[in-house]
Amino acid sequence: MAKTPTSRVDRLLSSMGYGSRTEIARMARRGAISLDAVALLDATKRIPVTPDLSARMEIGGEALDPLAGMVILLNKPLDMTCSHKETGALVHDVLPERWRRRDPAISTIGRLDKQTSGLLLLTDDGGLLHRVISPKRHVAKIYRVNLARPLDGTEGALFASGQLMLEGEDKPLAPAELQVVSEAEALLTVTEGRYHQVRRMFAATGNHVDKLHRERVGGLSLPDGMAPGQWKLLSDKEIALIFQ
Structure with a gap:
């Protein structure tokens, strides 16, 4: 049976972004x-770091933040960058400010460019991050694409062929599935x-992506009614959906 890990209170809370150890000592006193x-x-004081600690510990009268290993689903708005340091609006701006100081850090699982909206995952679990983005896992991502010009009917076969080579690359894309919604x-x-990738795929057909929105990652979709900029913590069951 695995032994329950323990941690000093100041070390644990400092790693979760609540402040320096000196500041946390003052909070305790x-x-x-x-x-x-x-x-x-x-x-x-050393305490057991159990999975239910967030429900048992309070900081300033509020429940402790989630422990390391959390996964966040965000409906990314347009004009936000998937970065910690670039200028302008960042996806991390919508999360609690102290979460920027967490160690391990919260990072996006892959990136959506500034002009792409939709389902974005963030985590402080490096192992999970690499499993999701690993080409060996073949985690499917579904995008809704609005184009500048009508489809000509050849795109589906080209994308599914596994032979499309993007400009500047020397390895063809894996087969992709196109479902036509309208012209x-x-x-x-x-x-x-x-x-x-998606923008360059349509550029290779002579078209231009006007609007791009990610709707799904694996078996995980944006919840109904989740507005741009809103986020939620995922349960273990929801995290497992990523790999379905």
Whole structure:
């Protein structure tokens, strides 16, 4: 049976972005940290880090943030960048500010460019991140594409052929599935994540993507009614949907 890990309170809370160890020690001394409704006055105390800790510990009267290993689903708005450091609006801006100081850091699972909206996953679980983006996993991503010009009817066969070579690359794309919605709108399912892949695929056919929205990753879709900029933490069951 695996032994339950333990951690000093100050070290744990510092890694979760609540402040420096000195700041957390001050919080403890003034009674702002409690476990099972009992104040933890000594921030150097070691406690078991159990999966239910977030439900048992409070910081300043609020429940402890999720422990490491969380996965966030965000409906990414347009004009937001998947970055920690670039100028302008960043996807991390919609999350609690202290989450930027977490260690391990929260990173996006793949990227959506600034002019692409829709389903974006973020996590502090490096192993999960690499499993999702690994070409060996063939995790499908579905995009709704609105085009500048009508489809000519040849795109589906080309994308499914596994022979389309993007400009500047020396390896053809894996087969992708095109579902026509209307003369200038389609759903495209890809299993790779190359740079600006969907836009470049349609550029190779002489067309231009006017609007791009990711609707699905694996078996996981955006929840009904989730507005741009809204996010939610995923349960283990929902995380498993990614690989369906």
